[in-house]
Amino acid sequence: MNEKEIMDILERCGAITKGHFEFASGEHGDVYVNKDAVYLHTEELEKLAEEIASKFENKGIHSVAGPAVGGAILANRVAYHLTRMSGHEVFSAYADKDRGKFIIRRGYDKFIDGKKVLIVEDIINTGESAAKTAAAIEKARGIIFAVAALFNRGEMTSIDDIPIKALVNQKLESWKKKDCPLCKKRVPISTDLGHGGK
Ligand SMILES: [Zn+2]
Numbered sequence: 683m684n685e686k687e688i689m690d691i692l693e694r695c696g697a698i699t700k701g702h703f704e705f706a707s708g709e710h711g712d713v714y715v716n717k718d719a720v721y722l723h724t725e726e727l728e729k730l731a732e733e734i735a736s737k738f739e740n741k742g743i744h745s746v747a748g749p750a751v752g753g754a755i756l757a758n759r760v761a762y763h764l765t766r767m768s769g770h771e772v773f774s775a776y777a778d779k780d781r782g783k784f785i786i787r788r789g790y791d792k793f794i795d796g797k798k799v800l801i802v803e804d805i806i807n808t809g810e811s812a813a814k815t816a817a818a819i820e821k822a823r824g825i826i827f828a829v830a831a832l833f834n835r836g837e838m839t840s841i842d843d844i845p846i847k848a849l850v851n852q853k854l855e856s857w858k859k860k861d862c863p864l865c866k867k868r869v870p871i872s873t874d875l876g877h878g879g880k
Pocket of ligand 1: 702710711859862863864865866
């Protein structure tokens with residue numbers, strides 16, 4: 683699938699909505715992201731997970747791990763498809779939130795220690811949760827292969843030297859209200875999403 687086809691799926695799920703929005707920060711933008719919406723739609727999620735898995739087939743990945751909550755669901759589906767594609771079991775683990783960091787618990791550390799691990803995240807913005815997940819995996823002595831994501835909305839190509847591979851790479855712009863090109867064109871602000879209804 684190309685980026686347009688991935689974007690179409692994300693739009694159908696409501697994870698990405700185009701329009702004119704006011705964000706919590708007060709800034710305006712033309713794309714609204716609600717990453718959690720993608721998890722409502724299991725068939726669409728499955729297609730996205732399969733697409734991520736196809737990029738890492740034959741890379742010798744032992745385990746896939748995502749940050750709880752969203753990344754963990756996606757990681758589980760990617761591990762399923764990697765297992766199916768590679769003919770050996772690829773394990774699914776996740777990192778739990780723990781006092782502002784992430785930690786590998788639940789006995790998952792045995793499936794991380796000394797193993798080649800693919801980190802899976804849904805949408806990367808600042809990369810903070812992916813970086814914290816990487817720290818948790820390193821602490822559990824995993825060997826991180828890459829960070830895979832649905833959407834990289836920042837401009838990062840790596841996190842602490844770990845390459846990021848996303849299905850869609852697109853910087854999402856936002857503007858101060860006075861500089862907003864959509865306000866200048868008098869496009870009405872969405873009252874359903876964001877803070878435009880308040
Ligand atoms: Zn505006």
